[in-house]
Amino acid sequence: MMDDVFSYLEKNFSADLEAVRTFLRQPSISYTSQGIAETAELVRSMIADLGGAAQIIPTPGHPLVYGRLDEGADRTLLYYSMYDVMPADEPGWSVDPFAAEIVDLPKYGSSIVARGAVNTKGPTAAFFRALKAYKAVRGKLPVNLIFIVEGEEEMGSRHFNEFVPTHKHLFAGAEAAIFPFFAQDEGLQTFMWLGTKGLLYFELTARGGEWGGPRSRGIHGCFAGWVHNPVWRLVQALATMVGPGDRILVQGLADGAIDLSKSDRQAMADCADLYNERDFLDAYDVKRLKWPGQGVAVWEKLFSQPTLNIDGIWGGYTGPETKTLVPHQASTKMDVRLVPRMEPDAVVAAIRKHLDDHGFSDVEMKVLNKYHWSKVSIEEPVVQAMLQTYQQLGRRVQVQPLNPGSAPYWIFERVLGIPYISGGLGHGSRQHSSDEYCTVQGLLDFEKSMVQFLDNYPRIAAAAGQNASR
Amino acid sequence: MMDDVFSYLEKNFSADLEAVRTFLRQPSISYTSQGIAETAELVRSMIADLGGAAQIIPTPGHPLVYGRLDEGADRTLLYYSMYDVMPADEPGWSVDPFAAEIVDLPKYGSSIVARGAVNTKGPTAAFFRALKAYKAVRGKLPVNLIFIVEGEEEMGSRHFNEFVPTHKHLFAGAEAAIFPFFAQDEGLQTFMWLGTKGLLYFELTARGGEWGGPRSRGIHGCFAGWVHNPVWRLVQALATMVGPGDRILVQGLADGAIDLSKSDRQAMADCADLYNERDFLDAYDVKRLKWPGQGVAVWEKLFSQPTLNIDGIWGGYTGPETKTLVPHQASTKMDVRLVPRMEPDAVVAAIRKHLDDHGFSDVEMKVLNKYHWSKVSIEEPVVQAMLQTYQQLGRRVQVQPLNPGSAPYWIFERVLGIPYISGGLGHGSRQHSSDEYCTVQGLLDFEKSMVQFLDNYPRIAAAAGQNASR
Secondary structure, three states: OOHHHHHHHHHOHHHHHHHHHHHHHOOOEOOOOEOHHHHHHHHHHHHHHOOOEEEEEOOOOOOEEEEEEOOOOOOEEEEEEEOOEOOOOOOOOOOOOOOOEEEEEOOOEEEEEOOOOOOOHHHHHHHHHHHHHHHHHHOOOOOEEEEEEEOOHHHOOHHHHHHHHHOHHHHOOOOEEEEEOOOEOOOOOEEEEOEEEEEEEEEEEEEOEOOEOEOOOOEEHHHHHOOOOHHHHHHHHHHOOEEHHHEEOOOOOOOOOOOOOHHHHHHHHHHHHHOOHHHHHHHHOEOOOOOOOOOHHHHHHHHHOOEEEEEEEEEEOOOOOOOOEEOOEEEEEEEEEEOOOOOHHHHHHHHHHHHHHOOOOOOEEEEEEEEOOEEOOOOOHHHHHHHHHHHHOOOOEEEEOOEEEEOOOHHHHHHHOOOEEEEOOOEEEOOOOOOOEEEHHHHHHHHHHHHHHHHHHHHHHHHOOOOOOO | OOHHHHHHHHHOHHHHHHHHHHHHHOOOEOOOOEOHHHHHHHHHHHHHHOOOEEEEEOOOOOOEEEEEEOOOOOOEEEEEEEOOEOOOOOOOOOOOOOOOEEEEEOOOEEEEEOOOOOOOHHHHHHHHHHHHHHHHHHOOOOOEEEEEEEOOHHHOOHHHHHHHHHOHHHHOOOOEEEEEOOOEOOOOOEEEEOEEEEEEEEEEEEEOEOOEOEOOOOEEHHHHHOOOOHHHHHHHHHHHHEEHHHEEOOOOOOOOOOOOOHHHHHHHHHHHHHOOHHHHHHHHOEOOOOOOOOOHHHHHHHHHOOEEEEEEEEEEOOOOOOOOEEOOEEEEEEEEEEOOOOOHHHHHHHHHHHHHHOOOOOOEEEEEEEEOOEEOOOOOHHHHHHHHHHHHOOOOEEEEOOEEEEOOOHHHHHHHOOOEEEEOOOEEEOOOOOOOEEEHHHHHHHHHHHHHHHHHHHHHHHHOOOOOOO
């Protein structure tokens, strides 16, 4: 049914590939602001290029790109994405992270290796090319689109999260939201998330104070016999929070595991056989998981339990050789991934209470970011449109009850009151790490899946008896 | 008896002060090699300027400066010091650390604030000026001197420690060693050490491996639900080593506390009333010690117990904002201060065994440095010469059984078989920290104490019935 557009995409793919690479070559690092303004303008021009009305909206942080593309259709979808990427300063890059070189990867063949290849400038650029192809072949899209593309997702979407609730009128008429993404895993299995975990990101700091320890600077290590050490204090506080085997010991968090719903279990059970532990272990260079094995039980661990992770730790002398020091402070960056029914503020209170109850009221907790969890029903037309897309393109789908990561989908669910789906064919990995990549073949598959999805949506929404927004 | 030399020192003090400041303005950072060659040459020229034969001896690291000054005396002392300093890259410097500015400190008055002011370029330069004054007034020194000045003390004296055992002939004839130093504490009390603790400096590293965890790079934090975290592993290993209240739990180290000898206790008891906790707390900006109180019990804690200190800790993401990550490794730098009878290699074995016994055989231990402990008897003429110096200059002395820090004195005791003393009047502090300083008045007091000590030594050694070396 989409053969005309698919054929156009295949014929013009080399131009699309170059367009994606060009977009990846423009750095857009939200932490340093490098290339943010230039990239926002590129996104604005991609919307304008489709005939849409687009604008760059300043925020106290990085700007949002907002646009509308009225195709005279009955139904309107909200396109959400981000134009920022993580820094690329970690060691281990085998190529320039902003050269968008094509590398022949042993397992995946031709791939673009670049910061943002998968998260998320690769899919973003390819999505716009897919829209362009659809219009080139058929004249207009089957849906109207509202675009919102943020530049602070890697910093926690803070201004996006503030903007939407105070500007709901800009999103009026959108029936559902879509976040296009490469949804094939390391074994090229296609997966789909029916929601996302929430996130609490915070720092703990132990510093010298009334309890002891040097307060304003590190002091000579010989005084360890007299002076308490804030690094030991932090270690001891942390050791009360997570026990051997990574068991969480914080009340209100340890007891946060949920029972998955019958419908979630059913969806998972269908696809547990698509999980291949070996693919995961190879992709991430891990020898052993916390829960080795196969099947639905392993998946349940990922989706039903909160995690309490240390992202980083630092304090004292960390240079070359040997400097002896009783440091004056030590800190960790930590995150909790929240399963449904677990709200960030309650977890903040639980951790604070845990520290206080264990005698660590001096250990400071600074919250850097919060995301609510979110769920969407598999029955929603926008979800069904994506599921059917995969089936039409010959893929079985591993339906997962939650994204184990975090995304600001709660904005759609709780603020705008609309369902959402993320996805698309295509594969990339090593996001937030060196040698991030996406496969070249996946880009074409992604484009096809996007045009198929857009074609599916109005039909499925109508069949579900859902009134059109206009 | 030394009035002639004291008067000369007072008259010429402004020139000596400038000489000390000039020496401090020459950086000599062993970690970065900055100014090492230039400073070695300055030390060589200071020996030559006295009429000594001096040379710069290369090592696989930074060079040693060696010299001999034959004054035709009956007795010979070995002068040991270092010309290197710590880096000055820590925050908190209120002046350029290599400008040697004179600052009026609230508690101490005119002081030189500079890296090396106390540790140890201030005393080193002033010692040479004192020798020069002695010779100017009296024609020659009362002892011959052998000089050995190393450039890697802050890196653990590794090549000095290798050089002396293989070049004992260069030190033949030395009856005792002296390490001149400002021995007045924050309350300007004069202290003396009858030995030094030993040191074991090592790194522990937890990294992903057979036990789990990412092996080659950090991975996205959302996988904390499946993948073990090396930072948690390190925290849990550390938590088995030191318990609440900083109690050491490592067998072979926890049981390492010694009973001080009767003579050490006697020496301490005499002077426990000279300890003022308030002075220490103010100087180091600490609100509470591990063992608050006064008297000999507090001192005993410092000298009779080993310490297990964390100098620094690092792993994962430590930059701004929020990056979620399961890191692939985490490390600590740690030191053990060894009391007598506790040898570094035995402690390495004890820590390794502890980690293995607690299931952390994957946690890697890398030894960076070892110093043996060392003791010297209060009866030694070189010690008595310093004690009498302090008394002659009107000071009570707090005799401490050990230096709570570490120094390579075991080289004198175990390798050369000679006693040693460190000391001199004068005050400075904040070594290894920002705004290191020494007082201007202390420099003059130091010079006087050094000439008095040199004058005392031959007389006391003779009175003790000790044969002269020539």
